[in-house]
Amino acid sequence: MPRIRVRLTFPPEQIQQPIVYHLVKDFDLIPNIRRAEVKADYGWMALELEGDEGALERAVAWLKGRGVQVDPIERDVIVP
Amino acid sequence: MEKLNGLRCRECGRRYPATPVHVCEFCFGPLEVDYRYDTLQTIVTRESIAAGPPSMWRYKDLLPVEGDVAVGHHVGFTPLIRAQNLADELGCREVWVKNDSVCHPSWSFKDRVVAVAVTKAKEFGYDTVACASTGNLANSVAAHAAEGRLKSYIFIPADLEQGKVLATLVYNPTLVAVHGTYDEVNRLCSEIADKYRWAFVNVNFRPYYSEGSKSYGFEIIEQLGWRAPEHIIVPCAGGSLITKIWKGIKELKTLGLIAGPVTTKMHAAQAAGCGPIVTMIRNDTDVLVPVRPNTIAKSLAIGNPADGYYAYKAVKESGGYGAHTTDEEIVEGMLLLARTEGIFTETAGGVTLAAAKKLIEAGVIQRTESIVICITGNGLKTPDALYDRLEAHVKIKPSLSAFDRALADLKSHAT
Ligand SMILES: Cc1ncc(COP(=O)(O)O)c(C=O)c1O
Ligand SMILES: [Zn+2]
Numbered sequence: 001m002p003r004i005r006v007r008l009t010f011p012p013e014q015i016q017q018p019i020v021y022h023l024v025k026d027f028d029l030i031p032n033i034r035r036a037e038v039k040a041d042y043g044w045m046a047l048e049l050e051g052d053e054g055a056l057e058r059a060v061a062w063l064k065g066r067g068v069q070v071d072p073i074e075r076d077v078i079v080p
Numbered sequence: 081m082e083k084l085n086g087l088r089c090r091e092c093g094r095r096y097p098a099t100p101v102h103v104c105e106f107c108f109g110p111l112e113v114d115y116r117y118d119t120l121q122t123i124v125t126r127e128s129i130a131a132g133p134p135s136m137w138r139y140k141d142l143l144p145v146e147g148d149v150a151v152g153h154h155v156g157f158t159p160l161i162r163a164q165n166l167a168d169e170l171g172c173r174e175v176w177v178k179n180d181s182v183c184h185p186s187w188s189f190k191d192r193v194v195a196v197a198v199t200k201a202k203e204f205g206y207d208t209v210a211c212a213s214t215g216n217l218a219n220s221v222a223a224h225a226a227e228g229r230l231k232s233y234i235f236i237p238a239d240l241e242q243g244k245v246l247a248t249l250v251y252n253p254t255l256v257a258v259h260g261t262y263d264e265v266n267r268l269c270s271e272i273a274d275k276y277r278w279a280f281v282n283v284n285f286r287p288y289y290s291e292g293s294k295s296y297g298f299e300i301i302e303q304l305g306w307r308a309p310e311h312i313i314v315p316c317a318g319g320s321l322i323t324k325i326w327k328g329i330k331e332l333k334t335l336g337l338i339a340g341p342v343t344t345k346m347h348a349a350q351a352a353g354c355g356p357i358v359t360m361i362r363n364d365t366d367v368l369v370p371v372r373p374n375t376i377a378k379s380l381a382i383g384n385p386a387d388g389y390y391a392y393k394a395v396k397e398s399g400g401y402g403a404h405t406t407d408e409e410i411v412e413g414m415l416l417l418a419r420t421e422g423i424f425t426e427t428a429g430g431v432t433l434a435a436a437k438k439l440i441e442a443g444v445i446q447r448t449e450s451i452v453i454c455i456t457g458n459g460l461k462t463p464d465a466l467y468d469r470l471e472a473h474v475k476i477k478p479s480l481s482a483f484d485r486a487l488a489d490l491k492s493h494a495t
Contacts, residue, residue: 002391009384034106034107035091035109038127045478046107059131064263069370069384071129071267072267073103075386076282076317077267077270077273078214078262079265079282079317079382080317080378080381
C-alpha cells in the first residue's frame, strides 16, 4: 500500500483536536508516529501514513483545510 | 585510513553506515556524518592544510569525501577581505567580508555543498543528480553535473520567470517545470527523491551535501591566521550554513588548530518577511513556527527550515543573537557594500550586512570587536532588486559643451 512520510504542524486551535483519530476513522489510514512535540499553543508531528492513494490525497487536503501544515519529512526540498 | 564512522541520527543517536540515506528509520530525525576525530588528529595539521590546493579541498580530510575529488576542483578559498571602508562607515575597528559572491563556478557558496554532493554521487556510482530549486542551488547543480558528465534533473515551480532559469538552462540539464502550489511541488519532489535512484543533492545526499558548508568556516579561521573572530554574521534560509560554520569551528578547536580561546558569537541574519529562525532566537524558544515567505531576499525564502532548530542551537551555544531586516534595509545593505568595498552582492548579502549594522547599532556587537560578515552570493543574479532604484546621474547630447555644463551642474549640486 502507498505510504507517505509527512511532518504536520498544528496551529493553536487544532492542538486539542483528535486529528489522528480522524485519519484512521475517516480515511482508513494507518498512522505510525515517529516523533512529535506538543506545547500549549503549538505542535508538530512526524509520521508515516499508509493507505490507498486516493485516501492519502484526501486526507492531506482535509488536514490543510483545517489549517494543519503538511510538509514532506525533509521540509525544505525546494531550495532557492 | 578510515576517517568516517558513518552516519548518525542527530536526534536519537542511532548509527548508520555511510550510504545515501538521510533520515533515521526509527525517529525520522536527520542524519549527520560522524568522523573519527582521534584519527583526524593524527593526520590534519596547519601545515598539511597549507600544503593543499587553493580551494575548499585543502580541507578534504575534514569533509566526507573518501576517494578523489570528482568535480569542483576550484570551489572555495574565496577572499577574506579586511573591509576598512565599511568599518569606518559602521564606526567599527575590525570588519572582514568573506566573499563567496566570487565563488567558482556559479557565484554562490552553494558550490561548496554541491561539489561535495556531486563528488559523493560519483563515489556511490550514481549517474544522475537532481535538485528542486529556484535559484543558486539549481545553477550550481547543473554546472557541476555538466563538469562531471552526469545527467541532471532540475525541478522548478512552473510560474518561475524564464530569466531566473537561464543561468541553469545554459548547462543543459533536464528542467522540469511543475504546475502546482509551492507545497504541492515541494511534496512531489520529496516523493520523486524517494522513488528514483538519483542523487537528490539536498534530500538523500543531504548529510554529505551540508558538510560542504564547513569549508566556509574553515577558511575564515585559516585566513585570519588560525584565529577565531569575535562575531560571525550568517544569512539563514534552511539554517544549514550557520550550523555547519559553527560545527567547523568546533572541529578546528578539537583538532588543536585554533590559537587561543574560541569566543566567536554566531549571529543569524534573515529578512523580516521570512525570519522564523531569528524569531526563535529573539523569543528565546526552540519552537520553530513556520511562515509564508514575503521578501525580496528570494534566496533566503524558506518558511519551514529543516535545520532551523540546529541553527537556533548554534546561535545560543555561541552566545550570539539575530536580526530581521526589511526589504528597504536589504537594498540599503547591498548599496552600502557596493559603495564602500566595491562588492556587488545579491539580496542575501544585503540581509547580512543590514543585520550586522543593526546588531552593531543595538550594542549586541561592540564596535571594538572583530566582525566577519558572510557574503554568500553575487548581485548580478538578482538585479531586479535594484530596478527603479538606480539610474544614470547625467544624460547629455554628444557634445563637449553639453558635458561641460552637466559637470558644472553636478559640482554645484555636490557642494
Ligand atoms: C546566497 C545564499 N546565502 C545563504 C543561504 C542560506 O543557506 P542555508 O539554507 O544553509 O541556511 C542561501 C541558500 O539557501 C543562499 O542561496
Ligand atoms: Zn533517530
